[in-house]
Amino acid sequence: MTTTRSAARVPAADAPVARVLPLLGVPHLDREFDYRVPETMSADARPGTRVRVRFAGRLVDGFVVARTDTSEHAGELAWLERVVSPEQVLTPELLALVDLVARRWVGTRSDVLRLAIPPRHAAAEKSVPEPEPPQGGTSGPVEIPEGWADHPMAARFLDAVTSGVPARAVWTVPPGRDWAQSLAALADSVRRRGLQVLLIVPDQRDVDRLTAACRQVVGGGSAGRDLVTDLSAGVGPSARYRRWLRAVRGHARIVVGTRSAVFTPLPEPGLIVLHDDGDDSFVEPRSPYPHTREVAAQRSALDATPLLLSSVDRTPEVAEYVRSGWAHEIRPEPGVIRALAPRVVAFTAADPVQARDVAGGRTRLPAVALTMAREAIDVDAPVLVQVPRKGYIPTLLCGSCRAPARCRRCNGPLRAGRMDAVYGPVDLACGWCGAPESGFRCVACGSRALRAGVVGAGRTAEELGRMFPGVRVRTSGGGEILDSVPASPAIIVSTPGAEPTAEGGYGAALLLDSWALLGRPDLRAVQNALRLWIGAASLVRPAADGGRVFLSADSDSPVSQALVRWDPQGWAERELADRAEVGFPPAVHMMAVDGPATALAEILTALEVPDEVEVLGPVDLPDGEELPGHDRIEDPERVLLRIPPSLLGAVSTELRAVVVGRSGRRNTEPVRVRLDPIHIG
Numbered sequence: 001m002t003t004t005r006s007a008a009r010v011p012a013a014d015a016p017v018a019r020v021l022p023l024l025g026v027p028h029l030d031r032e033f034d035y036r037v038p039e040t041m042s043a044d045a046r047p048g049t050r051v052r053v054r055f056a057g058r059l060v061d062g063f064v065v066a067r068t069d070t071s072e073h074a075g076e077l078a079w080l081e082r083v084v085s086p087e088q089v090l091t092p093e094l095l096a097l098v099d100l101v102a103r104r105w106v107g108t109r110s111d112v113l114r115l116a117i118p119p120r121h122a123a124a125e126k127s128v129p130e131p132e133p134p135q136g137g138t139s140g141p142v143e144i145p146e147g148w149a150d151h152p153m154a155a156r157f158l159d160a161v162t163s164g165v166p167a168r169a170v171w172t173v174p175p176g177r178d179w180a181q182s183l184a185a186l187a188d189s190v191r192r193r194g195l196q197v198l199l200i201v202p203d204q205r206d207v208d209r210l211t212a213a214c215r216q217v218v219g220g221g222s223a224g225r226d227l228v229t230d231l232s233a234g235v236g237p238s239a240r241y242r243r244w245l246r247a248v249r250g251h252a253r254i255v256v257g258t259r260s261a262v263f264t265p266l267p268e269p270g271l272i273v274l275h276d277d278g279d280d281s282f283v284e285p286r287s288p289y290p291h292t293r294e295v296a297a298q299r300s301a302l303d304a305t306p307l308l309l310s311s312v313d314r315t316p317e318v319a320e321y322v323r324s325g326w327a328h329e330i331r332p333e334p335g336v337i338r339a340l341a342p343r344v345v346a347f348t349a350a351d352p353v354q355a356r357d358v359a360g361g362r363t364r365l366p367a368v369a370l371t372m373a374r375e376a377i378d379v380d381a382p383v384l385v386q387v388p389r390k391g392y393i394p395t396l397l398c399g400s401c402r403a404p405a406r407c408r409r410c411n412g413p414l415r416a417g418r419m420d421a422v423y424g425p426v427d428l429a430c431g432w433c434g435a436p437e438s439g440f441r442c443v444a445c446g447s448r449a450l451r452a453g454v455v456g457a458g459r460t461a462e463e464l465g466r467m468f469p470g471v472r473v474r475t476s477g478g479g480e481i482l483d484s485v486p487a488s489p490a491i492i493v494s495t496p497g498a499e500p501t502a503e504g505g506y507g508a509a510l511l512l513d514s515w516a517l518l519g520r521p522d523l524r525a526v527q528n529a530l531r532l533w534i535g536a537a538s539l540v541r542p543a544a545d546g547g548r549v550f551l552s553a554d555s556d557s558p559v560s561q562a563l564v565r566w567d568p569q570g571w572a573e574r575e576l577a578d579r580a581e582v583g584f585p586p587a588v589h590m591m592a593v594d595g596p597a598t599a600l601a602e603i604l605t606a607l608e609v610p611d612e613v614e615v616l617g618p619v620d621l622p623d624g625e626e627l628p629g630h631d632r633i634e635d636p637e638r639v640l641l642r643i644p645p646s647l648l649g650a651v652s653t654e655l656r657a658v659v660v661g662r663s664g665r666r667n668t669e670p671v672r673v674r675l676d677p678i679h680i681g
Helices: 092-104 109-116 122-127 153-162 179-191 204-217 221-227 237-248 259-263 292-303 316-324 336-340 352-359 367-378 460-467 514-518 525-537 558-564 568-582 597-606 645-663
Strands: 017-022 033-036 050-055 058-068 080-085 168-172 196-200 228-231 254-257 269-275 307-311 328-330 343-347 383-386 395-398 414-420 424-430 450-453 473-476 491-494 508-511 548-554 589-595 614-620 637-643 672-675
Touching: 017 050, 017 109, 033 050, 092 109, 092 259, 092 292, 092 645, 109 259, 122 237, 153 179, 153 269, 153 328, 168 316, 179 196, 179 204, 179 254, 179 269, 179 307, 196 259, 204 221, 204 228, 204 254, 221 228, 228 237, 254 259, 259 292, 269 292, 292 307, 292 316, 307 316, 316 568, 343 558, 367 383, 367 508, 367 548, 383 525, 460 473, 460 491, 508 525, 514 525, 514 548, 525 548, 525 558, 525 568, 548 558, 558 568, 589 597, 589 645, 597 614, 597 637, 597 645, 637 645, 645 672
Parallel strands: 168 307, 168 328, 196 254, 196 269, 228 254, 269 307, 343 548, 383 491, 383 508, 473 491, 508 548
Antiparallel strands: 017 033, 017 058, 050 058, 050 080, 395 450, 414 424, 589 637, 589 672, 614 637
């Protein structure tokens, strides 16, 4: 750290002007300001370093963006007050990505930089060795890594990656395949060519699993510790910054992290891998609320870094990448999926009593599910029971087919102002555009009946314990999540996403209370349900080894058939086509603007958008949504902008200009802007 006293300040002989981006956090001040560089700081105040400058009478943090000989500012320039660190953490590539994210998601660069660069710790900088020269790798034909031999396109993808071609691929993990081991082997193959690999996963549990697999595949011991590092908030600020520096200085060749790791600048980038893009954890809860998948895609397009999107399922967003040719699919050989998948049995309505019980979310199991569980226990195999337990969320569903009730005008979710004991929903209106609905008719089956959907499940573990006396019943979820279970008779009751792996695979899986997931008031409810079902079913043994899965959803529904046939790709393609027909993401972009009614009215008056952009609302802010830090706002509202993809850049620029203009005026009410929020109804 370098400082200088005012009396001793002499301008630097070379490039005496520093263009600094202060971290002020307000839109109208999201720009560079020029400062004079003292000669005593000239060697350390390089582009990309952290500095302290005086702004409006107070010291603030900032980054040097550039050094120049002259300034366009006509007045006298203030001096740099301090160089916090000579470490050039804001690389040109990272700055370009930060600029892009701030523009696209209508945010400020200071907010993005707080996501991208961890806080500094001086001791960590001293403990990490200086950068080494670029590492050379092996030459010759690329060897197929373990677990990829049955994927013919894997060799071509690796050839492209190691040749510097900006290849982009999509991989759907086959059932029963250990995704962590497969990705670790792929990353090690790229590392051996002298390149760095960035692996991004949803949460700490996945970080631990993937990091262990990577360290094992590179040789374990000291080699594993030196070559593989993990980035996550759970390790503490000092350790996280030290590990981040090891990646930035090129010592760590394989980097595993959660969502903010997508910004990590690597001196020798070879491949970015993002696993399970459908997980809600990839949505940044802080401004400007970017989605990690989209940031990874933008980074790949910006600096030509190869990208692999892997998952057990397929989201419509990734299906759009494949459909448009932006990414190519890495498929296994024919017959691999059928050989590895368990046998899936979905519920049928042949027995009306059982159909009503399962659809209503009760915990009583139909005979076919009980038989599967008993047969698995008889061969000393554990049984997985997946039960969603998310509390109570009232929604409106069709009373006949239980499809979500939708608005005839914009396809938004219908909501009831109140529920009457005799007449049912009263004051029925759209949750997006606010249009009243006086004559509801289900678009799926034509029924006029409505019912309230309830998300939640009872004391499942206790009930199963009474059904299977003498069999151990364990739970996974909430405060206690199991990592793995032995190959012995047991019933594991798990919430979605908390399923432990089983040695040798589960003998059976029972996916209960399906309508609790399908009936959520969310555009992505069905997509999320299929993702959770496939994630659990993939832990079951192959059908040839007796693996069975029971799904308590109607066997005639497309999402049930996707699981029965183990075809998440086909479902995603159909879902993409359906969303395009009704104007839902990713066929279009949805921009949600939340805030007080007066602020939204002001924005709508000032906003000039093309005629192709549809303005929906304002309506009341949906239940469960909150404006962080703005507790004084009464009755917040929401406006949705439905934007064709080709116009997103223009609309983001226009909306950002309006936000900047409001920011420059005092006493303006705050608003929140989010691009493609995952919960829009």
